[in-house]
Amino acid sequence: MNKQNSAVTSVGLRVATVMFQMGIDGLPRNYELVYEAYSGNNPELTKGFIAIGKHKTQKALDELGRKFLPHHHEESVAARTNERMRTEITSFIGLLEEEQSSLSDYSKIIDEASRSFSTDGEIDRETLSRSIQQLSMATERQASKSEALVAVAAEQAAALEEVKSDIDNFERMKFVDPLTGLANRRAFNKAVARVYSNPDLPMMCGLAFVEIDDFQRFNAKGAGDHAIRHVGQLFQGANREGEFIARLDGNRFAFLVNSAAEDEIMRVIDRMRAAAAMRPVIISDNGTGLGNATLSIGVAMSTIADNAARLMGFAEQALAASEKEGGDRATLFSRNAPASAGEQKGWMIYKA
Template sequence: MSTNAGGKKVQMMDAATMVLASMRKMGISGIPRNYELVYEALNSSNPALTRDFDALGSHPTQAALDAVGAKYFAHHHKKTVVEGAHDKITDELETMLRTLRKEQSSLESYTRLLGETYHRISAKSTSSSEILGGIIAMLSSATGDTMEQGKVAVQEMVERAVEMEQVKLELDEYKRIANTDPLTRLANRRAFDDALPEIYNSRREAMYHALIVCDIDHFKKFNDSFGHPVGDRVLGVVAAVMRSTLRKDVFIARTGGEEFAVILHGTSQDVTMEVAERIRAAIQKTPLRNQKSGMDYGPITVSVGVCMASDAENATDLYNKADIALYMAKNSGRNQVQIFSDTMAGDIDKNWLIYRK
């Protein structure tokens, strides 16, 4: 067995060495999609690919490589939303710059005409009527051209601005989708991890912030007893109750399987505890029934942990301490709210580590 494994390892190293040597010889950039293309072409697993690759010659361009790559490995050559938006923005900016350059050229011509008119006025050999006629003709022509070109430039700039605004909207929508939990429509863990550290942007204001973490009690029983669709329904009910209980500007996220988090700004410990208790009570009062059969799946309860931002050093410490308070709520009988205190640290044993997993 060991000899076999060793032989395969040497074989893989030889293949990698051959690919790298070929890429260096042909002047091919060392980017991931090129490695795959060259490896497969040299491996001869796809004769058509090998023929197309050989047809590129001894020093293929990146565009030629990408053309072959897109034909056989489309998954590496699809543009992402962000890449597409970047290309759009680049095109719009180039168009705007061209417009501005044309406008600058027009203004330079206008300035040149005014300078010529000034010199004609200064020339003693020119009669007053000629001067006046020349001024009117030249300024009328120059001003008219400049105004017309200015209108075109403004219109082009407006069109570019509208198109760039559309790109911004597309990017905003992409970010919203990427930061949203598809099941509950709340913010997801990625969005939570971005939002929590902002609490500590100002140490002075950190004392007025708080973190609440909630975990659905006996959630596994819903899945085991009634199936995952009912478990998903439980998550949806909890999310809906939290949304209706809290203000619209409060940050709520689903941070794990059955765990949720709430970030409160501009709050005190008393207010935070009131909010946490309001969430717990509202969820307990919400029935979970099958609308068609009338079956009652039983009450939903949550355990809640709270930590004030002033009691933690940073975002990681804040989350860990709120999690400790949540564990204490679970360990003390569930369906209750606990706030972190320094005395809890001594009460936590190795079982907390098991709970966190």
């Protein structure tokens, strides 16, 4: 197992263990917060996590999350949007009040002109001329102001449409991995949490953690992201049943396969492995082939775990077993392994 794969597996296993030992609820935002704290990618977050102390309340975790993972606390996004909307609406109300005042002045001029036109007796040409001139000038001013109001109203309508687009885009992209177009870790955390939304009756499914073997080989050629995107696209093409697929981080993916049957779970896993091996990774700039991507996979069934943290922990252990055996295989963590498995009792190993 290369150092990068070992490090990722180690972090994932520690996260599941720490959450269980510290009694941290298996909420999606908690898993990502603990993962980031233990991965070492954000030293300040790690310091903040340690500073909370041994007993980490949900309130303290959320305060830390608001600072470092604001996407989990959508009220801050809503607050910013609300402030922008309030500014736009206040501005528009001001324009309407100005328009109302202008119309009132215009109405007075029209009223005065009307009185001069309807006066009985001899017509005062000078008064009539003055009234016509005032009415003409007032009409031009009002028309100009109305045009300006229409233009500003159009600008504000465009601004409000932009706000709506930003909100829609935020809702869409916060659960999408930008490199592959698959679901991201946040979406994965929510999906795993839903498995145990009813603790007494968890969803029947299998969780698979997946890593690209010998990923350093692709990184050394400057094709790490290309390999990840390539494998993600092959997974999408092979996902005929519409199972949940996410890219978590680095060269790691995850599947949630809806089935209570282990053999059905492994058939889906085998199809994904075959898809990854179907086409070699090719650097598009010069057409250089880097060979096929093989996968190490660890699978655990929801039926053998009573919460999301344990399910992920079992899948991590299965993944570690696959990598220890040299990769290019899938390991199922199962309570139904045959007695002949010897020292590997409790495991079923599927090889290519």
